[in-house]
Amino acid sequence: MRHASPVPVIATLVILMLTGFAGAGEPAPERQLSRDEMRAVVQFLASDLLEGRAPGTRGGELAEAYLESLFQLLGLQPGQGAGYRQTFALKGFQTHDTEARCGDIALEPGRDYMLAYLRDEARFQFDTEAAFVGFGISAPDYDWDDFKDADVRGKLLFVRVNDPGLFEPARFNGRQMTYFGRWRYKVEEAARRGAAGVLLIHTDATAGYGWDVVRHSWSGEEICLPADLENNLRLRGWITETALRRVLSREGLDLDALCQRSLRPDFRPVPLRNRFILTGRNSFRQFQTSNIIGEIPGRTGRRIVVSAHIDHLGMARTETGDRIYNGAVDNGSAVATMVLVAKRLAERSEPLRHTIAFLACQAEEAGLLGTRYYVDHADTAAIVANLNLESVPVREAARDFHGIGAEHSTLGELLRDVLAAEGLAMTRSFLEEQGFFFRSDQFSFALRGIPAIMLMPGTDYPSGVNHQAEYFRLRYHTVEDAFQPEWELDGVRQAVQVTVRMIEALDRAEEAPVMKPVKVFPITPRKQRID
Ligand SMILES: [Zn+2]
Incomplete structure (x- = not known):
């Protein structure tokens, strides 16, 4: 590997004679x-x-x-x-035949929500308290914490995608989405806090794509590393803005007003009175x-x-x-x-x-x-x-x-x-x-x-x-x-x-490259080198 044997050298020379050099001024005679x-x-x-x-x-x-x-x-x-x-x-999970409701508002799979249930249960029942948690972000570098001291353990969280910078250019990184705006971050943060489930609130503007994209990409198998399942989070998926609006109005809550509130740093999670109940079937494999x-x-x-x-x-x-x-x-x-x-x-x-x-x-x-x-x-x-x-x-x-x-x-x-x-x-x-x-x-x-x-x-x-x-x-x-x-x-x-x-x-290079100070995503420092 490190020392070329005569055969490749000859082959390289032959190819060079046939093809010429890669370009004028090339330092090394590499073949095209x-x-x-x-x-x-x-x-x-x-x-x-x-x-x-x-x-x-x-x-x-x-x-x-x-x-x-x-x-x-x-x-x-x-x-x-x-x-x-x-x-x-x-691990792969495929969830089907679901029925969902919040209070007496029934939700229709495909039209109102798409989700995956992440446990080895062929039939499951999910019955928990629910809360609206705004953007679901905890980012000290941006002086932002949607959760405050709220205990969301065991709850289903309705979370907005994207970050407040989309609406308030002075916050976060303006319209340029940070990692805190990505749906994967929301799921990770919810899992860290012991939540039982996450439903991301879909709008074209905040997701950057239509409901069809969600429906399409969440209809297949949801694949996870087993380590990602070592928490309470057993449900993740999406709900349409329209469906959530119905659920909230039954509670006397207005989604638009809640979304407005979620743009303020003093936002606090808003619990729902009704429980979120979901039943369904699941296929799973390792x-x-x-x-x-x-x-x-x-x-x-x-x-x-x-x-x-x-x-x-x-x-x-x-x-x-x-x-x-x-x-x-x-x-x-x-x-x-x-x-x-x-x-x-x-x-x-x-x-x-x-x-x-x-x-x-x-x-x-x-x-x-x-x-x-x-x-x-x-x-x-x-x-x-x-x-x-x-x-x-x-x-x-x-x-x-x-x-x-x-x-x-x-x-x-x-x-x-x-x-x-x-x-x-x-x-x-x-x-x-x-x-x-x-x-x-x-x-x-x-x-x-x-x-x-x-x-x-x-x-x-x-x-x-x-x-x-x-x-x-x-x-x-x-x-x-x-x-x-x-x-x-x-x-x-x-x-x-x-x-x-x-x-x-x-x-x-004499010096190895280094990271610059970043705010747009959280770094878990690398392990110390043991020589
Ligand atoms: Zn790719």
């Missing part, structure tokens, strides 16, 4: 990646045979086996002792899944982790016709990028100082579960940085490049220098406004105080077409995210180049 090499990985991962690569399915297992095999082929060292697999348990980890060993004992998730959404339950979420871009193109970065670094004749770990992670779509498991079981103090790859654009090379989350650590400055040397502008992504930093795997690292960034080609293309915006508008998380033979894949080549340069820059 061929379109076939890039296509090989994307096309296979996106094939119908893999059935959308949901964790715990045959397609998901095939994706794991494929990455294991690629890492072996590239000569990467197993990242988990003798093997490449970091196997862990997940299964194993694996992150696939391959490494190029260095000599410092420190690691740069390059990650890309291999899972996607599986098969659609409701749509007719094409039912497979192929996930060619999300995240086939990013996995291809990671594999080709590994290939390029494995071909280097000069060894790097740090170990480079390639993490093909699982269950990202279910809530970054694979990377959460990874950081929970890693010596996080030995991780220099995480470079995450996600939905790499597959058409032309862009003139600009994004580092999503660049502002949270000194990785931002490092990326700026790397991009300048590549002749690329560093721009901010529209995805950041949608909280994308919190929604992909780099966030699991950042939550632990590890400098982390998502690397992604930008939106300024020579043809004038914004391929990235078009993808997110038309194909992201739909069955249309399928492989197209006409893709140039120059975006993948560009992402490989920038990622390799970032790794080299990190490896050369």
Whole structure:
């Protein structure tokens, strides 16, 4: 690995003679990646045979086996002792045939609410007190605490999504959503406080998407890490604003007035008089899944982790016709990028100082579960940085490049220098406004105080077409995210180049990158390094 054998050197020279150098002024004579090499990985991962690569399915297992095999082929060292697999348990729940009411107001599943019951009970009954808790946020950095001294243990909480900054620009981070606005935070906070359940209040404006999106994404299996179930929270889901309005008006409460009140720092939770009662059936399973980890060993004992998730959404339950979420871009193109970065670094004749770990992670779509498991079981103090790859654009090379989350650590400055040397502008992504930093795997690292960034080609293309915006508008998380033979894949080549340069820059740097002071998400400090 660290010392190239004569065969690859000769092969490299032959290829260089055939293809020429990658570009004028390139410091190292690296060969240009061929379109076939890039296509090989994307096309296979996106094939119908893999059935959308949901964790715990045959397609998901095939994706794991494929990455294991690629890492072996590239000569990467197993990242988990003798093997490449970091196997862990997940639990899946699918809730159906529910009936819900609050007092004498009956609620209709699908129309009024969507939810998952998170316990191994084939039939369940949920009967608790309920309370409206505003945004359900406790964030000392913003001088905000919706809970005050209220005891919400054992209760069902109705929680607004988003944060007060959406309505009051001087609060939180203005219209730019903080992690405290994300629904996952609300669920975590409710669980920390011993609540029995959470129903998120849906409005188009606060969620950023329509009820159909909720209905669609909550109709399948809800997947959790077993550790996330070690609390009282056994119910999570969504309720429409209209349905909650009916429930509250029966209590003599006005939802609009409560929402107004919840914009004030002196807001206190409002208990309901009636109990919330839900019955239903549940199917549940426990299964194993694996992150696939391959490494190029260095000599410092420190690691740069390059990650890309291999899972996607599986098969659609409701749509007719094409039912497979192929996930060619999300995240086939990013996995291809990671594999080709590994290939390029494995071909280097000069060894790097740090170990480079390639993490093909699982269950990202279910809530970054694979990377959460990874950081929970890693010596996080030995991780220099995480470079995450996600939905790499597959058409032309862009003139600009994004580092999503660049502002949270000194990785931002490092990326700026790397991009300048590549002749690329560093721009901010529209995805950041949608909280994308919190929604992909780099966030699991950042939550632990590890400098982390998502690397992604930008939106300024020579043809004038914004391929990235078009993808997110038309194909992201739909069955249309399928492989197209006409893709140039120059975006993948560009992402490989920038990622390799970032790794080299990190490896050369005298000082490890550091986090900047952040308010927009809470950091659980990394473990102290034990030398
Ligand atoms: Zn993704």
